[in-house]
Amino acid sequence: MPIATVDPATGETLKTFDPMGPEEVERRLAAAHAAFRRHRVTDFAERARLLHRAADLLDEDRDDIARTMTTEMGKPLAAARAEAAKCAKAMHWYADRAEALLADERPAQSDVQDSGGRQVRVVYRPLGVVLAVMPWNFPLWQVVRFAAPALMAGNTGLLKHASNVPQTALYLEDLFRRAGYPEGCFQTLLIGSGAVEAVLRDRRVAAATLTGSEPAGRSVAAIAGDEIKKTVLELGGSDPFVVMPSADLERAARTAVTARVQNNGQSCIAAKRFIVHTDVYDAFAARFAELMAALTVGNPMDASTDVGPLATEQGRADLEELVDDALEHGAVALCGGKRPVALAHGWYYEPTVLAGVTPRMRIHHEEAFGPVATLYRVRDVDEALDVANDSPFGLSSNVWTRDEEEQHRFVRDMEAGGVFFNGMTASHPAFPFGGVKRSGYGRELSEHGIREFCNITTVWYGAV
Known part of the structure; x- marks a missing residue:
């Protein structure tokens, strides 16, 4: 499938894009990995500042990006505006709450003592570079509901968007750049579906999330399973x-x-x-x-x-x-x-x-x-x-x-x-989102969504 904006109201091809070659993909993988090493140690206040800024910019851009979405995939313009507003709201929500959602947990002291320990904490640490394979139907919302919690948790993101919404995909990379995120924190890969496997198998990619069709989910899950990498899948529904x-x-x-x-x-x-x-x-x-x-x-x-x-x-x-x-x-x-x-x-x-x-x-x-x-x-x-x-x-x-x-x-x-x-x-x-059976596994949104791409770590202290 070509990477192109084709107006579904007319069938007219408005703009085409060349897929990124192996050298550019490698450059972006390296940048994402390097950015993770820096982003993972930033504090929640800095992460929140950046995400609030991205949300504010999205609100300012609402009319323009809505027209882009409508042109690329055909949703009514009012619905596109509402989608952009919803994305900004979710960004603010995670910016305000991520620190509390990922706060250290302390098991009951009686259980700590029973383990022979003096103190125990459960901490949430970011996994690394997360590959997001996203669909065209909600071209902003599907991405933001992954990106907002993942970035607030300290991960970095690589977006492989659907090939018929390339301008929306590039807008998202530019949005996070303008908000002040360091180079490599969030990048778009203009690649076809055939190039996804090599990216997912790269050792610098820690996990993947996919929203899309059942066949696409099966493919990504199989590759990730072979590499023993965490995935979240939101697939079809009836x-x-x-x-x-x-x-x-x-x-x-x-x-x-x-x-x-x-x-x-x-x-x-x-x-x-x-x-x-x-x-x-x-x-x-x-x-x-x-x-x-x-x-x-x-x-x-x-x-x-x-x-x-x-x-x-x-x-x-x-x-x-x-x-x-x-x-x-x-x-x-x-x-x-x-x-x-x-x-x-x-x-x-x-x-x-x-x-x-x-x-x-x-x-x-x-x-x-x-x-x-x-x-x-x-x-x-x-x-x-x-x-x-x-x-x-x-x-x-x-x-x-x-x-x-x-x-x-x-x-x-x-x-x-x-x-x-x-x-x-x-x-x-605020509410977990996801399904069972062939609708996928894992959850997006809420505290469950932000913890999906965290290393849930037990920290145990013995007697001094």
């Missing part, structure tokens, strides 16, 4: 959105639309499978399809647009294959199901609701990365959980019920990294 009889159906239907088409439907934590109790199925399905059909599809730079184009031509083709397969096997499109006739240029697809989905259909098991929702009718909590958990993925989940006993069941039995009641799944710097 999140369930369960609606029970006690739900506020109007709120649930409106939230369902937002949850499905956020980021043009290209989000791992977007709700994708809508599992509805039979008592309210007909009313919910009708309202949900009505609201989805009313969305405005068009130019993502236009303020009136609800859903822009998919990021890549191949992505749209993959989505079309899933929908066509479902329709061929008996599913019914309550709305959508095809390309918009009026938008001949660009990679647009209509917001779509499919009913009658069964396990025979690919879309039942595969992630639909675009504005396509699947509907399921269930009889009770047990069947809702069976359908929700009948997926290779387990990233997050949404459940609409006011019944406390039902809530308890979903917390206990839902196979996911998050359960959100009566609202939409969202990430926040």
Whole structure:
């Protein structure tokens, strides 16, 4: 795949970049390793000063970088601005809290004495150079939620971003440079996917984090495992959105639309499978399809647009294959199901609701990365959980019920990294984020995320 900015609203290639050669990659690896030796011994006050400055610059740049993101991957401009603001907020959050999150821990003195020791501390030390392999769908947020905690912990970062968002990738390197970070602390590698293995195997790279597809995760995990290097993986998702009889159906239907088409439907934590109790199925399905059909599809730079184009031509083709397969096997499109006739240029697809989905259909098991929702009718909590958990993925989940006993069941039995009641799944710097099964392992954000790339060290003092 070429490293290029291709406007998904028109299909026009706007700018291309030459991949970095081996000599430039080596120079950057050496700089990252040298920077780590210096950055690891800086105090939290200095690290916080730099990260606060980066956040302030990002706020100043918000409109410009939002237009870049929209041009490169097609998200509505308002959503791009919101993403930039969220990134700045997360930077400030970690700058203010990292010292406390990584403070030394002291086990109970009775346990210390039982060990024969006088004093014990658990300390968090940085690992080193962390390679981040990041996707295009949230081209700022995916990077910042790794970079902010990693830098505050004393690590340095190398970013291999998706090849269709090169200008956003270069902006991030420039942002940290302008904030005052020393050379080598955060760098972008403009390389293709085939060059990742050599970087990951380099002895100067201590760990890796990847957000992306299941095949990409398998590849990085296999290489890192062979090298015995720590990894965090956030992969695909096919999140369930369960609606029970006690739900506020109007709120649930409106939230369902937002949850499905956020980021043009290209989000791992977007709700994708809508599992509805039979008592309210007909009313919910009708309202949900009505609201989805009313969305405005068009130019993502236009303020009136609800859903822009998919990021890549191949992505749209993959989505079309899933929908066509479902329709061929008996599913019914309550709305959508095809390309918009009026938008001949660009990679647009209509917001779509499919009913009658069964396990025979690919879309039942595969992630639909675009504005396509699947509907399921269930009889009770047990069947809702069976359908929700009948997926290779387990990233997050949404459940609409006011019944406390039902809530308890979903917390206990839902196979996911998050359960959100009566609202939409969202990430926040204070809460751990990640999944189970083929959605990956490890956690980002919160104290759990900042500790992922730390050497958790036991320090034991014997009697003097």
